[in-house]
Amino acid sequence: MSKKHVTHPRESESEVIEHLSELPQHSELIDEIKETADKLGADGATRGDLKILSRALRELRYAFKVFTPYRRNRKVTVFGSARTKPEAAEWKQAELFGKRMADEGWMVVTGAGGGIMEAAHAGSGREMAMGLNILLPFEQEANPIIEGDDKLVNLKYFFTRKLLFVKEVHAVVSCPGGFGTQDEAFETLTLVQTGKRDLMPMVFLDKPGGTYWSGWMDYIKAELLERGMISPSDLSLFKVTDSAEEAVDEVLDFYSVYNSMRFIRDKLIVRLHREPSDQLVERLNDEFSDLVESGKIEKTATHRLEADDEHLTHLPRLSFTFNRRAVGRLREMVDLLNKELADG
Template identity: 55%
Template sequence: MSTIDSELPLEPDDISDLIAMLRESTDKMHADRIDRGDLKILARTIRELRYAFKVFAGYRTKRKVTVFGSARTPTDAPAYLQAMELGKVMAERQWLVVTGAASGIMEAGHRGAGRENSMGLNIMLPFEQSSNEIIRDDPKLVNMKYFFTRKLMFVKECDAVVCLPGGFGTLDEGLEVLTLLQTGKRDMVPVILLDEPGGTYWKDFHAFVDKHLWGERMISHVDFRLYKVFDTVDETVGEIMQFYRVFHSMRFVRKQLVFRLQHALPEETLAEINRDFTDLLAKGEFVQREAFKEEADDYSLSTLPRLAFHFNRRNYGRLRVLIDLINDAKPPAIDEAKQHVPTLT
């Protein structure tokens, strides 16, 4: 068993068990005589993530868009100008722009958003990856040694993903996001593959997916709903903002999937959902309700209405279809006699 120094402050009850698990794992690694090289990887991983969590914790209340793209894109290229315009427009909507903090598309996103609205996750490489001048030395910049810790932060902390043209790294990052969405390892977010105006980089990618992945039945056709291909900033921003028009966020509570909503759904929309989306249910039906008591840890969202259901955790493309339907719903007519403040149950 691990021991706890009596002189150290005690952790809050809601995390003390997790801290104890970390200590126990550390003690077991020592007992298992783990190789020094492996321990160095683990120690560096924990250190990187601890610092990254600390930096991002101060900005959890702000929406963030992660922007991927080539570090080698010149400043006069259409894709660079496209990324700069995207950063500017998203910052005007009070979103933070998260990039890999290097040059090219990453610099363009930050240049458009400005230093105040930029966050960076820089990877330490012996070439081409020093942080750009917009984010350099900013407290919202995190430098990381490992790609896997960096990708975790890119995906974990974002509310939308936009991929512009890029090399192996961009394809790796974009495909990882789609894999996580398809398998339910990441909460649903909008993913946009953004070509330069009139460009075909992502259109050709989509054609490849259509011909080979779908054509050879390696994916379901509804998986195409997990991303959109555009070549204008207006379409991209419109898609992101529409995704959060009614839908706010999601989490699992008591084996039920819970959608937090900006407003309650009208009865006719709820009836349509219960009629057309039974394929998503493991049992029961879709129910509108107030917050579960288990959600009391996030008090800022406690008054939002919920849509709760026993999701079968199989078809996430269809889950995106459901979110799109919800976002098309108008607020229900207000009955003043029935208005009340939601309570935690």
């Protein structure tokens, strides 16, 4: 069934049909997958390679099926150590954060194990919990809150699991943890910093008075920032805090005015819950001209190629040719929009 289309100004019916045809149809994409599979035979792919591809595709297909009914629900991923005990302050902090986010209508996604993962699910409750469990030879069973739930996915590969942790959510919060937590935190930062994942709030949450993330931040500044390996604006991509309430506020405030972003060819479309004034748009052009490859930041109508995001067609929009490099500065622009329009 075709979706309702919001007509672009001065766009005729024939032009609408033409531009909608530019969107790949489901059948075309499925045919591409089949064609790729056929090429594996022609390539003489090894049995081991085929097993990896087959299992990865099956895992992702099932996970997408599980997540599809909840795509419109805001979700936050919580990372952290599986070894954290219930009596630990970090456990209680994760539990409080999970509860507060569920109270705000957000679902909580974790690796479904114990420790911080179980704590966040204990806070959110089973109804608002989703799990991505990794199958390991020595661990781990899903925690009792999510075990047996239809919203639990069991995965063999870390790379499919990590894709889902970032793709299917609207925020990521990292609590103290080991190598896995550090890996997940740095990968999420890298994906957002390089534009491989749309902007979203990232929070590094410690126990009250804890030094886990503040010490990490010292390292980031001394060894990465001071050596020029990251830009000063990259520090705007995330927040370090030891307060669960501040973590909740960081996530919610990010979406107070900003809704989402999408690239249409060379244009970045920023969707908002409130329309900025002409004066504010002029200020954006003054303060964030370094983001613009050519032209300027402008208000825009819903683009014809956004027809597959029908539920967002009513939102005000800004559009500009983003240089695709200064993602930290883009986050700073979003923060300004949220601040200036939040009380509007």
